Amino acid sequence: MSAELTQLLYGLLRSLGLLALAMALGSVAWNLAVLRAWRSAGSDSAIQRSLRIGIWGAVALAAIHLSRLFTNAHIVEVSLGAPAFPAFMQTHVFAAEIARATAGVILAAALFWLAASPSSRPRWVLVIAAAMLVVASGAWLVHGASRTENAPALMTLTAVHQLGAAVWAGGVLQLVAFWRLSRRRPDLRTRWPEILSRFTAVGIVSIVVLISTGLPVAITYVGSWYGLIGSAYGSVLLAKGALLMAALALAFLNFRATRRQKEPSKRGDATPVFARAPHTVETEFGVLFAILFVASALAALPPAVDVKSQYASVAELVEIFRPKIPRLVSPTFAEYQSAGSQSYLGVRTEAGPEELWSDFNHNVSGVLVFLIGVIALADRSGRVPWARYWPLGFVALAAFVLVRADTEGWPYGDMSWLDALQRANTFQHKLAFLLTAGLGVMEWRARAAEARPWLPYVFPVLCFVGGIMMLTHAHSAFEVKTDYLVQASHTIIGVLAVLSGCGRWLELRLSSPFGRVAGHLSIVFIALIGAILAFYREPVG
Secondary structure: OOHHHHHHHHHHHHHHHHHHHHHHHHHHHHHHHHOOHHHOOOOOHHHHHHHHHHHHHHHHHHHHHHHHHHHHHHHHHHHHOOOOHHHHOOOHHHHHHHHHHHHHHHHHHHHHHHHHOOOOHHHHHHHHHHHHHHHHHHHHHOHHHHOOOOHHHHHHHHHHHHHHHHHHHHHHHHHHHHHHHHOOOHHHHOOHHHHHHHHHHHHHHHHHHHHHHHHHHHHHHHOOHHHHHHOHHHHHHHHHHHHHHHHHHHHHHHHHHHHHHHOHHHOOOOHHHHHHHHHHHHHHHHHHHHHHHHHHHHHOOOOHHHOHHHOOOHHHHHHHHOOOOOOOOOOOHHHHHHHHOOOOOOOOOOOOHHHHHHHHHHHHHHHHHHHHHHHHHHHHHOOOHHHHHOOHHHHHHHHHHHHHOOOOOOOOOOOOHHHHOOOHHHHHHHHHHHHHHHHHHHHHHHOOOOOOOOHHHHHHHHHHHHHHHHHOOOOOOOOOHHHHHHHHHHHHHHHHHHHHHHHHHHHHHOOOOHHHHHHHHHHHHHHHHHHHHHOOOOOOO
16 A cells, blocks of 8 residues: 555544544443433443443544554655664554553443443443543643643643543434434433433533633644634634534534423423434534544644744735636646646746646536536526436536546546555545535435435535545645645635535424525535635645
8 A cells, every 4th residue: 555545544543533532432421421320220221322332432442543553654664665663663652552552442341341230330430540541541642742842731631622522522422322222212212301401511511621621722733823824734723613613503502402491481392302403413413523534634734833934825815715717728638748847946926737727627616516506506496497407417527527637547647547546636536526426416316206215315424525525635744835725725615515414414304494494505505615616726836
């Protein structure tokens, strides 16, 4: 496997590690504070199910951190062309990964032991101790561990920040699992309002911990307003903040549902708790899932304070996003090739064939996506019969991406598909082709009269996956300003894609008017993605 693909795999493992951490720690907090398993008498199916989620999370956490050892060593070995594992074993990163993996195994064993007797106080002491060991072992795997100033404080704050995030995300996952179990168990369904109310209190504490520890760390690593808007670290942090606001909005809806249920005048109306809350909880978990991937991307970037010389100016950012006429004429492939073989002295001020080629790709894609959004809105009006074909626009977009996105393989170059897929960007472009084509085909089939019930849900799921891909797409560990200017638009597009998936999911799950408004917003976000791509310009310099 090439170093590029190994780095891509390492990034995926880092993201999945955060999900596993949420599953493990969320299970502990859920059983302790929501189900109150230490008070249980006898076997409880809800407790057993939630503990199984925690066990699998802890096992996955250990396996992921062990896998990260080998992928990390492989990246170094491929880069240096010499065996790297013996030397890698002497680093503090190796020791930290082993410590986190060991802590995961201990927590899995402790949760397994607890499952046999959930009310046992001594077993609970062991589980809590193992959970704290997992939290503490992660402190040596964060940015703060490599700082020369305030390292202990930054390490501690980041570890507690991860704990707050894990309890919130893992708790929401447990809430979804409880609701799905209660649909088959009427006795558990009656407990849903109480469980939702208890988790609301836990969630509020988690959010307070998350924000109170995250702000000082963010301020330290960003350093200034210029670092926030002019660096990749700052832009991804803003994306994380935008998604966090969406998650908080959904959490507020759940909070309102529980409060409404407790009001004397509203106790007879169970609609918010039983009809809306479960589906806003599902969507909240989707957003938190995306945030975990964004947090992983953030951990791979150098803090903004360390790359001050590479800040982009406000004028450069405005140029990226300001409305402009799309470039719909492409240079020939021969012109593109000749430009790639030329060397330039000094700083260029005008776009060459390489930039024009990229601009054409982005702008045409943007026009197509914008038209898809406009036609989809027309279809929702019910007055334009032919507008129902709008999902097929994604198939046309997928074909365009397949032909134009990569120039080293078919139809332009002679590189085989297997060799081309060894390159991270090419691999992601081919995956984008499959996602986009699947988006169009599945949404078109979902609108057929005989469509299967699960087909409409493919659209929001693929929006989530595509958005996460854009949010984690090709961020460089050694940031250059031109790389950031390219990725700035990708970051915003990723956020909009995730929000579009949220809107479509809520439309499918909720009745009008809530679902209808969410569905309209979903299409508006797609149109905004098209506008950003249509105005895109490749940085020159």
